[in-house]
Amino acid sequence: MDSCLKELPKALAAFQAEHHAAGRDSKGNYGAYTSLAGALAAIKNATAHGLSHSQTLHPLGEEVILLRTSVFHISGELLCSDLPIPLKTEGRANYWQGLGSAITYARRYSLLAIYGLAGEDDEAEAAPAPAAKAKPAAANSMRNLHIPAQASQADVPGASGPPAVEADTDICWIEKERHGRIVESLKSAPNKAEVLTAFKEHFKIATPKISPAQIQLQTHGDFLEEQLGLAVLSA
Incomplete structure (x- = not known):
């Protein structure tokens, strides 16, 4: 299907054929690791x-x-990944320093993961036994966070990500022309607020505001066209 990812996977495969690991360029308390830089x-x-x-x-x-x-x-295709970060930074005297450290940590792992690169794992590999015991508690705290059921890949920015699917299942994105037509119709729609509220509730979008970039999947287009009456007009 024309709206499915085609060019991006090819480009990513070409990149991965040349690059497989980032290497360790920094040293921490437990050894060398891959920095954000x-x-x-x-x-x-x-x-x-x-x-x-x-x-x-x-x-x-x-x-x-x-x-x-x-x-x-450059074809217009898009791939996204979401990672929740707790705002509480216990054990840090400076709140913003702790939060900044958590964001930096999350950024580098998210980048390496989405590009499919090995990061030569850092402190986790060399951490002593006491630190290892603390991992289950951290994992449990993350599981207890309230994250919308569909706030993953296609929630980019904010639209609902598809539920867990098989690895070889195609992810179909909305065509550029169709996306533009829907966005233009929304701008002049007298019931714009109601349509966007219904869109947010239907797809369980977590962000407080809806932007054009959140209209991403074919199912998003189907829903909005029906709400705006575009499906009837184009039939």
Whole structure:
């Protein structure tokens, strides 16, 4: 299908054929690791294959923010990954320093993951036994966070990500022309607020506001066209 990812996977495969690991460029308390700068340097050559990325933060309430990593292809195709970050930074005297450290940590792992690169795992590999015991508690705290059921891949920015699917299932995105037609219709729609509210509730979107970039999947287009009467007009 024309709306399914085609060019982006090809470009990503070409990049991965040349690059497989970021390497360790920094040293921490438990040994060498891949820094954020190292991760960015490792994916720099992806631009030669028409790939680029962005990382944005989106609030999910008072206790969690969402780090959204988006990989773009010059064809207009898009791949995204979301990672929740707790806003509580216990054990840090400086709140913003602790939060900044958590965001930096999440950014480098998210970048390496979405580009499919090994990061030569850092402190986790060399951490002593006491630190290892603390991992289950951290994992449990993450599981207890309230994250919308469909706030993953296609929630980019904010639209609902598809539920868990088989690895070889095609993810179908909305065509560029169709997206533009829907956005233009929304701008002049007298019931714009009601339509966007219904869209947000239907797809369980976590972000407080809806932007054109959140209209991403074919199912998004189907829903909005029906709400705006476009499906009837085009029939």
